[in-house]
């Protein structure tokens with residue numbers, strides 16, 4: 735996998751990663767939440783359980799809730815984002831700089847590119863500048879590579895587009911990619927090959943059964959995933975710590 739492990743060591747364990755994502759309040763709105771998980775303190779406490787190697791927040795949540803001198807789980811600040819109230823081709827503008835993220839205590843930064851959107855080049859350019867700045871600071875970059883938009887309609891989860899997206903992530907200089915497990919059988923190993931030394935994290939989704947979640951975790955790790963980044967599958971679960979513990983076991987004990 736990644737040779738430049740020096741800069742990933744703060745957000746990995748056994749050369750693998752398990753991140754807790756909690757930026758859905760911006761991306762989806764409060765409809766994702768109940769009275770318990772709408773409180774960032776509750777989710778940050780789950781993040782501190784010892785099962786996660788990073789917690790993903792937008793800058794505002796980090797500013798109000800993440801205490802760099804108290805929280806032990808490394809912070810990953812998501813630098814761009816969008817809401818569901820946007821229409822047209824997807825574009826997530828940069829909302830936070832690398833310097834601001836570092837000030838908040840970030841150990842890594844994240845950025846989404848919608849591959850296939852008419853704004854794809856704009857996002858690639860923004861990420862290029864972020865990667866350049868982050869590399870100077872020895873701060874890992876995680877690229878959410880989400881095929882979405884006119885050019886890829888109906889093919890978002892195909893082998894062709896998923897593999898191309900994984901390769902673009904390598905070419906753009908990301909340290910890690912966060913991607914959905916593709917629909918087509920046999921596609922994920924191709925994505926791993928295409929991404930080369932850039933590891934791929936599987937993006938969680940929502941409300942799979944325990945069995946489905948663990949089976950996909952096992953399968954993806956066996957096929958060369960670098961780890962997982964999960965949100966709703968943990969903090970919407972009735973037993974979040976049981977799920978976190980089981981996922982951690984699968985991911986950190988994986989041999990690939």
Ligand code: FBP
Pocket residue numbers: 755756757758759761762790878880937938939940963964965966967
């Ligand atoms: P989940 O595990 O809850 O799916 O979160 C992963 C994630 O990438 C979040 O970081 C982000 O807020 C959300 O999914 C975006 O989902 P989508 O683009 O599908 O609306």
